[in-house]
Amino acid sequence: MPILVRTSSSVGLARASLGWLAPLAVAVLVAPAHAAPTVTAIAPASGNTAGATPVTITGTGFIAGASASVGGVACTQVKVLSATTLVAVTGAHAAGSVTVQVCNPPSDCSAAASSFTYNSTTDFTKTTKAQFETAGATLTNLATTGIDSTLRWTNWTPGTGGSMAAGTYYYVVTAVNGTGESRKSVQSTGAVVGGANNAVTLNWTAVPGAITYKLYRTTVSGTYGASSFIATVVAPPYTDVAAATSAGTPPASNGATGDLFLAYGTTPAATFSAGPNTSNNVDFGGFALRRPNDTFLILHGKNGTSSSIYDPVANTMVAGPALTGNADRGSHADPRPNGTWLVVHGDRTTTTSIYDPVANTMVAGPATSATVGWGGGSIKRPDGKFLVIHANNSTGTSVYDPVANTMVAGPAM
Numbered sequence: 001m002p003i004l005v006r007t008s009s010s011v012g013l014a015r016a017s018l019g020w021l022a023p024l025a026v027a028v029l030v031a032p033a034h035a036a037p038t039v040t041a042i043a044p045a046s047g048n049t050a051g052a053t054p055v056t057i058t059g060t061g062f063i064a065g066a067s068a069s070v071g072g073v074a075c076t077q078v079k080v081l082s083a084t085t086l087v088a089v090t091g092a093h094a095a096g097s098v099t100v101q102v103c104n105p106p107s108d109c110s111a112a113a114s115s116f117t118y119n120s121t122t123d124f125t126k127t128t129k130a131q132f133e134t135a136g137a138t139l140t141n142l143a144t145t146g147i148d149s150t151l152r153w154t155n156w157t158p159g160t161g162g163s164m165a166a167g168t169y170y171y172v173v174t175a176v177n178g179t180g181e182s183r184k185s186v187q188s189t190g191a192v193v194g195g196a197n198n199a200v201t202l203n204w205t206a207v208p209g210a211i212t213y214k215l216y217r218t219t220v221s222g223t224y225g226a227s228s229f230i231a232t233v234v235a236p237p238y239t240d241v242a243a244a245t246s247a248g249t250p251p252a253s254n255g256a257t258g259d260l261f262l263a264y265g266t267t268p269a270a271t272f273s274a275g276p277n278t279s280n281n282v283d284f285g286g287f288a289l290r291r292p293n294d295t296f297l298i299l300h301g302k303n304g305t306s307s308s309i310y311d312p313v314a315n316t317m318v319a320g321p322a323l324t325g326n327a328d329r330g331s332h333a334d335p336r337p338n339g340t341w342l343v344v345h346g347d348r349t350t351t352t353s354i355y356d357p358v359a360n361t362m363v364a365g366p367a368t369s370a371t372v373g374w375g376g377g378s379i380k381r382p383d384g385k386f387l388v389i390h391a392n393n394s395t396g397t398s399v400y401d402p403v404a405n406t407m408v409a410g411p412a413m
Contacts, residue, residue, distance in 0.1 A: 036108040037061035039115070042070075042100050046117040051092040055116075057102060062086050065105045070116050071098030093118045154203045154236075156188040162199030162241030168192050169200055169240070170218050172250050175210035176232075180255025182207075190221065203237035215240075216250045224250055278308040279319040285331040285346050291357040292339070303328045303347060309360070324364040325351035330376025334386045336402040348373040348392055354405070369409040370396040389413070 039059040047053030055075075057068055061083060068075040068088045075088035086102065095118050101111035156171060168190040175182045191200045202215065215238060216228045229248025231238060278298055285301030288310075297320050298308040304327065307320035323343060330346030333355070342365050343353040350372070352365035373392025380386055384403070387410050390396040397410030 035061055036110050037063075037066065037102045037104050038110050039100055039102050039112040042112070042116050045115065046119055046121070047090050049093060049095050049118045049120055051090045053090045055088055055090060057086050057088065057100060058084055059102060059110070059112075060084055061104065061110075062102060063104050067103050067105075069101045069103075071118065072101075090116075095119055153186070153188050154205060156191050156200060156202050158191055158193045159199040159201040159239060160197050162197070162239070164193045164195070164198040164200060164240070164242045166193060166195030166198075167219055170221050171200075171202060171240075172216050172224070173202075173204055174214045174216075174250055175207040175256070176212045176214060177209050177256050178211065181214065181251055182256045183252065183254045184216070184250035187222065199242075200240045201237060202240065206236060214248070214250075216248070217243075217245060276310070276315060276317040278310075278317055280304065280306040280308070285328040287332065289333055289341060289355070289357065291360075297355065297357065297360075299323065299327055299331065299343070301327050301329075301331055321355075321360055321362045323362055324353045325349060329374040330372045330391055332377055334378050334380075334388075334400060334402065336405070337384070342386075342400060342402065342405075344368065344372055344376060344378070344388060346372050346374075346376050366400070366405060366407040368398040368400075368407055370394065370398070 037059055038061060039057060041058045043056050043058075044053070047055070051073070055070070062080050062085070063083070064080055066078065066080050066086060068078050068086060070090045071093040073091035073093050075090055078086060078088040080086045097114040097117050099111045099113045100115045101109055103109040153173075170190055171188045172184040172186070174184050185204070188202070193200065204213075207213075212232050212234055213236070214229065215231045215233065216224050217230045217240065218224050218228055226249055227245045227247050228250070229246050230240065230243040278300065280300045281302055282298065282300045283302030285299075287299055287301070289297045289299075291297060291309075294312065296310045296312070298310055298317075300306045300308070305323040305325065307322070308317045309320040310317050323345065325345045326347045326349070327343070327345045328347035330348075331344060332346070333341045333343045335341055336354075339356075339358065341355045341357065343355055343362075345351045345353070348371045350367040350370065352368065353362045354365040355362055368388055368390065370390050371392060371394075372388065372390045375391030376389055377391070378386040378388050378400070381399075386400040386402065388398040388400055388407075390398070395412040397413065398407045399410040400407050
């Protein structure tokens with residue numbers, strides 16, 4: 001508020017000095033005052049001494065531009081969400097209990113003593129089931145794109161500028177990460193050079209997670225001696241100008257772990273050989289689901305409840321759990337966020353099963369709002385629910401909620 005100040009007429013010196021300017025009105029602007037914030041809690045209440053722990057600080061009186069510190073170390077990425085909540089990321093600090101402080105600009109500060117503990121433990125915040133199943137909550141879907149980490153040659157061509165002797169050269173490449181070297185790639189097709197001023201240009205697809213690549217060369221297809229290593233490079237491509245080989249043989253198996261893996265390429269077989277038999281006949285409505293242990297549940301369909309478990313490593317089949325109803329035409333499965341699957345039986349019925357791929361068990365699921373038959377299937381909605389198409393020469397649909405595990409009637413087609 002402007003404050004009007006008028007000079008007193010009794011001050012002779014002021015009147016004499018100011019002359020005709022008195023009486024004088026002076027406007028003084030006073031900045032609005034902000035109360036100091038208060039800090040009541042911080043979550044999580046502990047974090048690693050290296051810092052980088054995301055925290056939520058609650059209290060009162062937080063304003064835009066507020067800063068935060070934990071143990072006297074300024075936090076980064078401070079964001080005021082409301083007058084009572086701000087989020088930030090801790091800095092590095094020695095182990096022990098410290099004070100959490102929030103300051104409103106320019107310098108109104110408040111602190112909560114011994115409210116955060118630095119330690120050497122890696123802390124995780126657990127999300128409880130109730131936090132995503134409360135009324136009105138929505139299911140967040142993580143969209144991921146598959147990564148093809150199979151190393152493949154894109155070209156291996158004769159070039160110029162080297163001193164390769166006349167002959168045919170073959171190459172394999174491996175990828176290396178922090179834990180070791182991957183299995184060798186498929187061998188390149190022979191690169192034929194005529195000698196004199198020749199080289200071989202090599203190129204291959206990059207592999208996610210690779211730190212370096214190792215190249216090996218031979219003149220006898222498929223045979224790599226004890227000294228066939230020619231180079232280590234950080235990324236493709238590479239030009240071989242007659243690099244001398246040194247000790248090193250491409251590995252036959254993986255020493256690398258994590259997401260780095262190179263598939264060993266071979267020429268596709270020209271024929272099929274017999275595989276193991278399923279534990280029952282497979283017919284209309286049969287399909288398979290991949291389990292977390294990399295075995296497969298095969299639902300037989302054909303108006304039955306039986307299934308098989310296929311182990312692709314041992315190449316064996318054993319009987320799997322029985323569905324709670326017959327599966328046939330229109331049967332299919334929808335994934336649930338807890339890792340189980342809703343299996344819609346089809347077969348012109350409304351029944352479903354819930355399959356747990358870890359426990360390898362089946363229990364009855366919710367009924368669709370009408371029968372599902374030939375042509376039945378599901379469409380995943382943006383909110384994580386599924387629109388189940390009944391098909392079977394009808395216009396009906398159901399909406400399946402995979403969190404609540406419920407069915408309601410959907411819109412008619």
